[in-house]
Amino acid sequence: MASVCFYFQVHQPLRLRHYTVFDQSDTYFDDYTNGAICRKVANKCYLPTNRLFLDIIRRYEGRFKIAYxxxxxxxxxxxxxxxEVVSTFDALAETGCVEFLAETYYHSLSFLYSRDEFLEQVNKHVETIESFFGQKPRVFRNTELIYNNELATLIESMGNFDAIITEGADHILGLRSPNFVYHPKGCSKLKLLLKNYSLSDDIAFRFSNRDWSHWPLTADKFARWINDVNGNGNVVNLFMDYxxxxxxxxxETGIFDFMRHLPEQILKHLDNNFKTPSEIVDCYEPIDTIDVPHLISWADIERDLSAWVGNAMQSNAIHELYRLEKQIKKISDEKIIADWxxxxxxxHFYYMCTKYFADGDVHKYFNPYDSPYDSYINFMNVLGNLHNRCSKQVLFDTNDITNKTFMGKNYQMGRRPRSRHCGLAKGKTPTDLKTQTVN
Amino acid sequence: MLGWEFPPFISGGLGTACYGLTKAMDELGLKITFVLPRIVDNKYTTHVKLLAPDYATTSALNLSGLTNVKFRAINSPLQPYLAPDIYQQQIEKALRQKKHGGNASSSDDVGSTIDYNCDMYTEVHRYAAIAAQLAKKEDFDVIHAHDWMTYPAGIAVSTMSGKPLIVHVHSTEFDRSGENVNQMIYDIEREGMHSAEKIIAVSHFTRSIIISRYGVSGDKVEVIHNAVERNGNSKWILNESGIDKDEKIVLFLGRITMQKGPEYFLQAAKKVLNAIDNVKFVMAGSGDMMHRAVEIVAELGIGHKVLFTGFLRGEDVQKIYQMADLYVMPSVSEPFGIAPLEALNNDVPVIISKQSGVSEVLRHALKVDFWDVDEIANKIIAVLKYPPLRETLANYGNFEVRRLRWRDSAQKCAKIYEEASAAVC
Structure with a gap:
């Protein structure tokens, strides 16, 4: 029996605008670029792919399933x-064949730097998904599939998850196959799903590579590789960027046609089926325990964190950012917390990566900066401004309590116009739907 | 090889480049005769002593370590980077000195009986004539001429010997003078490029100028990037400079001319000083915009924060690099720019103008448009404020520079020589 489990990561960052040390404004994000990229990707990817999957799901009447x-x-x-993209996701949710996973709301590395912040972001995400798509996520995936034993126990202690997803990295598996359900070390009930990176990358990276010996990849050929798993595994976890x-x-590479024909080819073999991650969890029992004492991720060949915190600039930027946590949470200004x-x-940290900078490769994709140095400078300038805003707020707050005589003056200086939140609410963003949880 | 200047008598990057390239070619076993002008101005007599003055027309000079290189010097007041009007001033100065009993030049030498009444144009051609004479006595396969003043000499030697001419473009009149080009120089450059079998440009930036401004066909122009000598780092103790230890030093090193963008450096300095205080700006170099630069400093009211060192050589250059926290090259139009490589060699991070050839070979450098003073200031502040940025830039930059070797440039050169010889024969 081979169950194919598709999960797609759907994410776009909020890119910063060009921000010099002389800037005073508290608008950090480049609405124009973010809007343009969002619409471009929506038209090229999200809309056509969502339509395609809706189509396939309807055609196979519940036999084709995916997760996002x-x-x-x-x-x-x-x-x-x-x-319009949100409504197509909504339509997908209504088919009952689509599962939504939980992660950190801000696609952050908070697990590494602040457990409190991490839990808040996971909860915020779970509530957002529930309010949008009417289902409570049961499976968790961390940003960039970053994972270790500690994460698994933390997720289990949250109580609402049945499984966690990570990379099927060779060095954690040893001779074992990623095509089974495992048990994370230190957990009692939680299950572990591992990405089959080889078959996933055949689609995600190698599909259009003409130097690849298996090019062109057809649905028929790929289905044969899936069939080969029969007898030697229960699941094939195909996890990739949407x-x-x-x-x-x-x-033009034919990726949509490939996907359109794939279910038919896979279902030809009567032992094959499609399952969502939580169905996999319900169906299969763990065959072994996986011990991951050191952090892993799904990035590059190293499968480590060096793409985000590998050089001095990255680790400096991220430490400075999380150093503000206490100060920021003390002053309950929603705009400041949201910006932070x-x-x-x-x-933001990926853009600062110098690893493959000289060769120029996948790290360049979607990177709005000419160099990692520019991205660091920009980030630090923004962070500097955010820090100043906090300090001013603290000044205002303490004055408010201790020194009422100066209140009038400082109030002018330190206050954030509260009305700004009403302005934001126009678009009815999920932040506004869920502001209660932030406080 | 027809050159301009050679260490220790240098006034800019050209001498450094010629030295690096010649040294690497020497190591490859190429036999080189290096011909260069030798000024007879009194100011330089100390250096002239270093030459062997017993040659009639020319002087041979021997530099240690270069086994396959012969030097031939031609007495001439030509100097690189001279504009004709300044040349005229210098000639007048030399004339005055001569009147007051200056007898530095031995008048029986053929080449040194300089007609001081001639203009630069005549001098360049007189130089060409002597070079052609000189070439009769030498045996060679190709002629390699560096920058415009030697092009007429290159053409003359090539015509006479039938050997192919290769011109090496380290800079063009458009880099030095913007749009206000000197027609005479442009014509010489153009003629040199069109007469040459092959043209070597120091960057793609320069290659595109050669193609678009001089009407040269692209397949004739090859790019050979400059490199940098790796010299041993001896650390200097700094206490004689009048700069506090906790003050950061931002360095401008280059000729203070329009081409190098000193005014953008100073305007950025002003903006930096508005934001942070513990920083000094050092301008090392001299040039025709020196006075203007001092005026700008005064106008901006940052006199207490800007130091002028004048022209630096040898050890002083090393010393200033080692004192600096950051090197800035805001050139308006820079064919290559070796100085940033030297800075990185000394672990000093660099901000370089996007309008430069060196930005083609450096990735671990901050790049700016020379006119974007706000961005220059923004980046200066960032480097001074965030040590991780400075470290990352310096570490990776230093590593990157190590891979730029003159040996590779010399090999490319040798290949072009072969092609050129084959084409002519």
Whole structure:
């Protein structure tokens, strides 16, 4: 029996605008670029692929199933710039064949730096998904599939998850196969699903590569590889970026046709089926325990964190960011908290990566900066401004309590116009729907 | 090889480049005769002593370590980077000195009986004539001429010997003078490029100028990037400079001319000083915009924060690099720009103008448009404020520079020589 489990990561970061040390404004994000990219990706990928999957799901009457993880920052952007995409996701949710996973709302690395912040972001995401799609996520995936034993026990202690997803990295598996359900070390009930990176990357990275010996990849050929798993595994976890369809692999490569024909080819073999991650969890028992004492991720060959915190600039930027946590949470200004959290999105640190800078490769994709140095400078300038805003707020708050005589003056200086939130609410973003949880 | 200047008598990157390239070619075993002008101005007599003055027309000079290179010097007041009007001033100065009993030049030498009444144009051609004479006595396969002043000499030698001419473009009149080109120089450059069998440009940036401005066909122009000598780092102790230890130093090093963008450096300095205080700006170099630069400093009211060092050589250059926290090259139009490589060699991070050839070979550098003073200031502040940025830039930059070797440039050159010889024969 081989169950094929598709899960797609759907995410777009909020890119920063060009921000010099002389800037004073508290508008950090480049609405124009973010809107333009969001609409472009919506037209090339999200809309056509969603339509395709709706089509396939209807055609196979419940036999084709997939899962998504949509980040909060993406949902906010879709609502503003391409709301029609949200309604197609809604339609997909209504088919009952689509599962939504949980992750950190801001696609952040918060697990590494602040457990409190991490839990808040996961809860915020779970509530957002529930309010949008009417289902409570049962399976968790961390940003960039970053994982270790500690994460598994933390997720289990939250109580509402049945499984967690990570990379089927060779060095954690040893001779074992990723095509089974496992048990994370230190957990009692939680199950572990591992990405079959080889078969996933055949679609996500190699599909259009003409130097690849298996090019061109047809649905028929891929189905044969899936059939080979029969007898030697229960599941094939195909996890990839949703942008694979139409963005990383252009429409002209035939990726949509491949996907259209794949279910038919896979279902030809009577032992095969499609399952969502939580169905896999319900269906199969773990065959072994996986021990991951050190952090892993799904990135690059190293499968480590070096793409986000590998150089001095990255680790400096991220430490400075999380150092503000206490101060920011003390002053309960929603705009400041939201800005701080949007800066946590992992992409901001990915842009600062110098690893393959000289060769120029996949790291360049969607990177709005000419160099990692520019991205660091920009980020630090924004962070500097955010820090100043906090300090001013603290000044105002303490004056408010201790020194009432100066209150009038400082009030002018330190206050945030409260009305601004009403302005934001126009688009009815998920942040506004869920502001209660932030406080 | 027809050159301009050679260490230790240098006034800019051209001498450094000629030295690096010649040294690497020497190591490859190429035999080179290096011909260069030798000024007879009194100011330089100390250096002239270093030459062997017993040659009649020319002087041979021996530099240690270069086994396959012969030097031939031609007495001439030509100097690189001279504009004709300044040349005229210098000639007048030399004339005055001569009147007051200056007898530095031995008048029985053929080449040194300089007609001081001639203009630069005549001098360039007189230089060409002597070079052609000189070439009769030498045996060679190709002629390699560096920058415009030697092109007429290159053409003359090539015509006479039938050997192919290769011109090496380190800069063009458009880099030095913007749109106000000197027609005479442009014509010489153009003629040199069109007479040459092959043209070597120091960057793609320069290659495109050669193609678009001089009407040269692209397949004739090859790019050979400059490199940098790796010299041993001896650390200097700094206490004689009048700069506090906790003050950061931002360095401008280059000729203070329109081409190098000193005014953008100073305007950025002003903006930086508005934001942070513990920083000094050092301008090392001299040039025709020196006075203007001092005026700008005064106008901006940042005199206490800007130091002028004048022209630096040898050890002083090393020293200033080692004192600096950041090197800025805001050139308006820079064919290559070796100085940033030297800075990185000394672990100093660099901000370079996008309008430069060196930005083609450096990735671990901050890049700016020379006119974008706000962005220059923004980046200066960032480097001074965030140590991780400075470290990352310096570490990766230094590593990157190590891979730029003159040996590779010399090999490319040798290949072009072969092609050129084959084409002519």
């Amino acid at each position: 993880s949509l980040t909060g920052v993406l949902l906010e952007q879709l609502l503003r710039f391409a709301p 942008e694979t369809f139409g963005e990383h692999q252009w429409k 959290r949007k800066l946590q999105t992992s992409d």
